[in-house]
Amino acid sequence: MRFKALMLAVALAAASTPALAADPDETAVLDSVQRFFDAIARADPAAMQAVVLPGGQLAAVGLTADGATTFSRFAVEDSLGRLIKPGRNERMWAHQVMRRGPLATVTGPYEFLIDGVTSHCGVEVFTLIKQDGVWRIASLTWTKEPEACSELGAR
Numbered sequence: 001m002r003f004k005a006l007m008l009a010v011a012l013a014a015a016s017t018p019a020l021a022a023d024p025d026e027t028a029v030l031d032s033v034q035r036f037f038d039a040i041a042r043a044d045p046a047a048m049q050a051v052v053l054p055g056g057q058l059a060a061v062g063l064t065a066d067g068a069t070t071f072s073r074f075a076v077e078d079s080l081g082r083l084i085k086p087g088r089n090e091r092m093w094a095h096q097v098m099r100r101g102p103l104a105t106v107t108g109p110y111e112f113l114i115d116g117v118t119s120h121c122g123v124e125v126f127t128l129i130k131q132d133g134v135w136r137i138a139s140l141t142w143t144k145e146p147e148a149c150s151e152l153g154a155r
Helices: 002-016 024-042 045-051 076-083
Strands: 052-063 069-075 088-092 096-100 103-114 117-131 134-144
Touching: 024 045, 024 088, 024 096, 024 103, 024 117, 024 134, 045 052, 045 076, 052 076, 069 076
Parallel strands: 052 134
Antiparallel strands: 052 069, 088 103, 096 103, 103 117, 117 134
């Protein structure tokens, strides 16, 4: 009987404890990443430039059929034509945010779709900097893994 009373007390205490308020900076960081994805979905280069710092860097890491690693790096401004095309969409899940002062990273698995069909999945890492009160993307690095969607749990 004591065990039941103890469990009831624990349950009541948990139910009456207010949820921790979301960290406003973490929310703003995730909002910036979402605005990047929204810019891709709308094929809107101006919206993408608004969320990326000038000189922002992109980098793609891939694997060839023989297992070699490929790496390409480019400036956002130089690659908008490749990124911003109608019919593209990207989504991330199970993200993790790490923030300290004006620096934040967001990482997690993602899926990239073209005209509603999965092109590839992978893991991406956004680096953001808070400047003048606004979180903007300084860099984005991702793996491009056409066969990894089921392993990464794409939904």
